Amino acid sequence: MKADSGRPVGKKNVYKKESQLSLVWKRFLKNKTAVVGLVVLICLILIALSADLIRDYNRDCIFQNPKERLQGPSSAHWFGTDMFGRDLFARVIFGARNSLSIGFSAITLALCIGSVIGSVAGYYGGRIDNVLMRAMDIVLAIPDLLLAIILVAVLGASAGNLVLALAIAEVPRTARVVRSTVMSLRDSEYVEAAIACGTRDKRIIFKHILPNAIGPIIVQSTLGLANAILNVAFLSFIGLGVPSPAPEWGTILSENRQYMRNSPYLMYFPGIAIIISVLSLNLIGDGLRDAVDPKLKN
Amino acid sequence: MSDQMNMENKIVQENLTDAQPAGASAPQPEEAGKELLRIEDLHVIYKTDEALVKAVNGLNLSVRTGETLALVGETGAGKTTTALSIMRLLPQRTGSIPSGKVIFEGEDIRNVSDQRMRQIRGKDISMIFQDPMSSLNPVLTIEDQISEPLLFHNSSMKKSDALERARELLEMVGISRERSREYPHQFSGGMKQRIIIAIALACEPKLMLADEPTTALDVTIQAQVLKLMKDLQDKMHMAMIMITHDLGIVAQTCDKVAIMYAGKIIESGTVEDIFNGEKHHPYTTGLFGSIPEIRKKTRRLHPIDGLMPDPSCLPEGCAFHPRCPYAQERCRQTMPEPVVNDTHVVLCHLFSDKENETEGKK
Amino acid sequence: MTAPLIETKDLVKYFDTPRGPLHAVDHVNISIRKGETLGVVGESGCGKSTMGRTILKLLPATSGEVYFHGENILLYNKQQTYGLREKMQIIFQDPHASLNPRMTVSEIIAEPLLVNRRAKSKDELEERVFQLMETVGLAERFVNTYPHELDGGRRQRIGIARALALGPEFIVCDEPVSALDVSIQAQILNLMMDLQEAEGYTYMFITHDLSVVKHISNEIAVMYLGQCVEQAPSDELFENPLHPYTQALLNAIPIPSLRPEDRLHDVIKGEVSDPIAPKPGCRFANRCPFAKPECTGEVIPLKEVSEGHFISCRLHS
Numbered sequence: 001m002k003a004d005s006g007r008p009v010g011k012k013n014v015y016k017k018e019s020q021l022s023l024v025w026k027r028f029l030k031n032k033t034a035v036v037g038l039v040v041l042i043c044l045i046l047i048a049l050s051a052d053l054i055r056d057y058n059r060d061c062i063f064q065n066p067k068e069r070l071q072g073p074s075s076a077h078w079f080g081t082d083m084f085g086r087d088l089f090a091r092v093i094f095g096a097r098n099s100l101s102i103g104f105s106a107i108t109l110a111l112c113i114g115s116v117i118g119s120v121a122g123y124y125g126g127r128i129d130n131v132l133m134r135a136m137d138i139v140l141a142i143p144d145l146l147l148a149i150i151l152v153a154v155l156g157a158s159a160g161n162l163v164l165a166l167a168i169a170e171v172p173r174t175a176r177v178v179r180s181t182v183m184s185l186r187d188s189e190y191v192e193a194a195i196a197c198g199t200r201d202k203r204i205i206f207k208h209i210l211p212n213a214i215g216p217i218i219v220q221s222t223l224g225l226a227n228a229i230l231n232v233a234f235l236s237f238i239g240l241g242v243p244s245p246a247p248e249w250g251t252i253l254s255e256n257r258q259y260m261r262n263s264p265y266l267m268y269f270p271g272i273a274i275i276i277s278v279l280s281l282n283l284i285g286d287g288l289r290d291a292v293d294p295k296l297k298n
Numbered sequence: 299m300s301d302q303m304n305m306e307n308k309i310v311q312e313n314l315t316d317a318q319p320a321g322a323s324a325p326q327p328e329e330a331g332k333e334l335l336r337i338e339d340l341h342v343i344y345k346t347d348e349a350l351v352k353a354v355n356g357l358n359l360s361v362r363t364g365e366t367l368a369l370v371g372e373t374g375a376g377k378t379t380t381a382l383s384i385m386r387l388l389p390q391r392t393g394s395i396p397s398g399k400v401i402f403e404g405e406d407i408r409n410v411s412d413q414r415m416r417q418i419r420g421k422d423i424s425m426i427f428q429d430p431m432s433s434l435n436p437v438l439t440i441e442d443q444i445s446e447p448l449l450f451h452n453s454s455m456k457k458s459d460a461l462e463r464a465r466e467l468l469e470m471v472g473i474s475r476e477r478s479r480e481y482p483h484q485f486s487g488g489m490k491q492r493i494i495i496a497i498a499l500a501c502e503p504k505l506m507l508a509d510e511p512t513t514a515l516d517v518t519i520q521a522q523v524l525k526l527m528k529d530l531q532d533k534m535h536m537a538m539i540m541i542t543h544d545l546g547i548v549a550q551t552c553d554k555v556a557i558m559y560a561g562k563i564i565e566s567g568t569v570e571d572i573f574n575g576e577k578h579h580p581y582t583t584g585l586f587g588s589i590p591e592i593r594k595k596t597r598r599l600h601p602i603d604g605l606m607p608d609p610s611c612l613p614e615g616c617a618f619h620p621r622c623p624y625a626q627e628r629c630r631q632t633m634p635e636p637v638v639n640d641t642h643v644v645l646c647h648l649f650s651d652k653e654n655e656t657e658g659k660k
Numbered sequence: 661m662t663a664p665l666i667e668t669k670d671l672v673k674y675f676d677t678p679r680g681p682l683h684a685v686d687h688v689n690i691s692i693r694k695g696e697t698l699g700v701v702g703e704s705g706c707g708k709s710t711m712g713r714t715i716l717k718l719l720p721a722t723s724g725e726v727y728f729h730g731e732n733i734l735l736y737n738k739q740q741t742y743g744l745r746e747k748m749q750i751i752f753q754d755p756h757a758s759l760n761p762r763m764t765v766s767e768i769i770a771e772p773l774l775v776n777r778r779a780k781s782k783d784e785l786e787e788r789v790f791q792l793m794e795t796v797g798l799a800e801r802f803v804n805t806y807p808h809e810l811d812g813g814r815r816q817r818i819g820i821a822r823a824l825a826l827g828p829e830f831i832v833c834d835e836p837v838s839a840l841d842v843s844i845q846a847q848i849l850n851l852m853m854d855l856q857e858a859e860g861y862t863y864m865f866i867t868h869d870l871s872v873v874k875h876i877s878n879e880i881a882v883m884y885l886g887q888c889v890e891q892a893p894s895d896e897l898f899e900n901p902l903h904p905y906t907q908a909l910l911n912a913i914p915i916p917s918l919r920p921e922d923r924l925h926d927v928i929k930g931e932v933s934d935p936i937a938p939k940p941g942c943r944f945a946n947r948c949p950f951a952k953p954e955c956t957g958e959v960i961p962l963k964e965v966s967e968g969h970f971i972s973c974r975l976h977s
Contacts, residue, residue: 197749197825522929573917590872591871598853
């Protein structure tokens with residue numbers, strides 16, 4: 001048996017690792033629309049994070065200034081002012097904070113709960129699978145907005161309750177995706193190999209199966225996030241979202257409803273903000289799906 | 299799989315002799331053995347974002363009417379690429395033919411129009427692929443799939459006639475015509491491959507390209523399918539290029555052999571030359587040494603060290619030199635010239651001058 | 661005569677399907693002595709892979725017994741079965757599917773050592789991984805590469821290293837070279853034979869390739885649709901194949917030779933019959949040129965016709 005030449009045995013493990021992640025990343029980068037989406041999202045996040053540095057929260061967002069009400073966009077107020085004289089630009093960028101953070105938190109929570117439910121159901125199958133999935137079906141049968149409305153109406157409108165409500169609405173979809181991915185991977189030969197080595201169930205699920213399931217899960221989460229942001233806006237619009245006077249895109253649209261005909265900018269800016277964030281997330285989600293798809297691995 | 303299939307099994311061999319290909323005329327004596335396909339200095343490359351892959355590097359071969367040529371080689375040698383190039387079925391985005399000629403019946407089909415190529419594919423040159431599972435459309439009945447090339451290439455043919463001819467072809471490959479309205483999933487692997495053969499033969503092509511047609515099949519089914527292909531080939535006086543890595547299949551079914559390595563044909567000749575001949579390329583010797591033979595008692599196999607080179611970065615000179623036990627200095631520098639001995643051609647420096655003549659032992 | 665290391669008695673594995681039970685392994689009796697190789701040959705659907713996995717308890721047996729060192733391991737509880745894993749291992753056919761694409765070569769090889777707590781420190785683990793890589797002929801520089809970056813032959817070596825990691829006694833080799841090129845096949849076969857000579861591994865070598873199995877086995881069992889139809893020492897089986905299916909199988913192999921006596925002849929007709937709820941008796945009868953009415957209807961037992969040569973056929977009872 002002829003071995004290839006190599007360094008002498010006993011040397012420390014100093015060789016470089018090039019992970020799967022970087023491969024997916026490279027493929028993602030080739031998709032121009034996805035990259036545009038990513039850039040836009042990053043800008044949004046940066047703006048939301050640095051909102052404090054650009055405008056002052058209390059002075060611009062909350063403090064009412066009747067003298068400057070309903071002014072169109074100008075150099076002093078880039079997006080104009082609303083009916084209380086508050087700077088619309090400030091309200092929109094602080095609103096971004098609320099929308100994005102509530103959305104992210106909801107999805108993260110849904111991801112944690114959904115992954116556990118989905119993995120257990122997918123790996124063990126049988127009765128456990130049945131019980132868990134029927135529970136998910138029940139939740140899924142209720143339209144998520146309705147579910148969110150009910151939960152918020154019962155628990156009260158606050159950011160935390162909003163996160164909880166949206167997370168619960170998203171859990172079944174995540175659980176389903178995780179379950180189907182886990183089920184398809186459970187019968188892989190490398191899982192069989194792990195069993196043959198004596199690996200216990202927990203390690204098989206978390207070390208062997210889930211890392212390979214990440215692709216579809218991430219795609220689902222990205223699209224779920226887009227959905228969540230839209231839902232936050234809608235809930236705020238009907239008054240069940242973040243309580244006034246906290247800024248949120250849906251709230252802005254709602255409170256300025258009556259003035260929109262004469263001052264359409266009041267609608268454009270928050271509306272465009274919603275559209276841009278949802279669109280960019282959708283583009284990223286599609287790009288990720290293509291980048292992660294094993295069929296393209298050639 | 300059911301009793302119906304068991305019944306059918308009994309019909310298999312009988313039907314093979316009854317059905318006749320329509321319009322089969324005995325070939326004129328002068329035509330038999332005429333050169334049908336000639337490939338001259340073919341180069342094929344794949345351009346991906348990561349690398350430039352040199353799949354075929356100066357390939358020359360020729361096939362006469364009625365002849366079976368084996369194209370032998372391991373994974374990565376370029377055999378499938380060669381077949382796809384003949385059919386002009388290379389992936390559009392990445393594959394291209396920078397130079398070379400593919401002359402079919404006197405016409406260089408490398409440069410003809412797409413329309414002309416469509417006329418040729420399926421009618422004059424046909425191809426069957428390795429995996430029968432994925433070659434058939436799961437939502438069409440098999441009679442529809444067999445009649446498709448007939449209808450495409452004969453614009454005046456009526457649909458009912460085409461379907462009838464499809465059923466005849468089914469019988470010719472040993473499948474009962476009552477099953478013509480069934481779907482691919484209702485057949486086993488061996489039967490699917492027969493259906494694919496029927497589709498490929500529908501328009502009685504002059505040349506058939508078979509890319510590892512039996513690799514996915516069990517050995518007893520393989521034997522049946524090989525026999526079927528041979529019988530039909532004889533009946534239709536068809537030429538065939540059989541791509542395979544199995545030297546046993548080569549010995550049992552082929553007339554001529556071309557052995558590929560890293561995109562070039564490094565040895566070629568008649569089956570006699572390759573199996574019983576004297577001088578061989580070291581790679582050929584290595585291939586024969588790697589096969590555990592059923593007749594012999596060998597303790598250890600003698601594989602070739604190392605691996606086939608990466609086609610995106612081929613070695614200088616002779617591509618085989620890193621693995622060759624007889625490699626000399628000039629092997630690293632220059633590509634050897636073909637050494638011709640009647641029908642037997644070897645591309646190796648070992649045989650190029652008389653002083654360095656050594657016999658390649660089997 | 662020493663007791664066999666591995667023995668099965670009436671091993672049965674059926675799968676439930678909507679149309680009835682699929683008889684994957686049907687009352688199979690085999691035995692393998694320590695340090696030897698039993699080749700198991702047959703075509704698709706004969707149940708050889710299923711049998712290998714059932715013996716290893718990767719699939720639950722329907723009935724029957726599997727003796728390892730004289731003990732029936734099918735009666736073991738979960739804890740005892742984990743203990744078995746250190747002594748019985750498997751090498752898979754597909755070098756692509758059997759390796760976790762997200763784990764590096766060293767992680768894959770280290771896995772059995774980690775989960776069985778064989779290394780006391782990270783350094784010891786690393787050391788052991790390097791040793792195993794050297795044993796199977798994998799260069800050190802691949803230690804942090806991912807399987808998809810390597811070719812089939814190297815990937816198969818990783819699979820072998822993983823199977824050897826715990827120092828098992830018995831290894832089921834499920835078509836380990838079928839997916840490889842001929843020259844790589846030869847390298848891997850040589851490796852496996854060298855390892856067996858050096859360490860005394862006992863192999864069950866499953867394959868459809870008769871020439872490969874002859875090369876590596878001491879004894880061969882021929883399977884057809886879940887039944888073992890013939891069993892004999894390797895040379896004896898090839899010189900004197902008695903069962904019509906074995907004969908058909910041997911006749912079907914295309915020999916790389918031009919001699920007239922080596923031409924393909926007597927090509928067997930027909931296809932494998934349905935493994936779901938089959939009729940009792942010989943399952944080869946529908947294709948057998950010597951079939952008689954008494955071949956189907958009753959179970960035909962395995963009979964010893966000469967030293968170590970067993971056959972299940974009416975012609976020899």
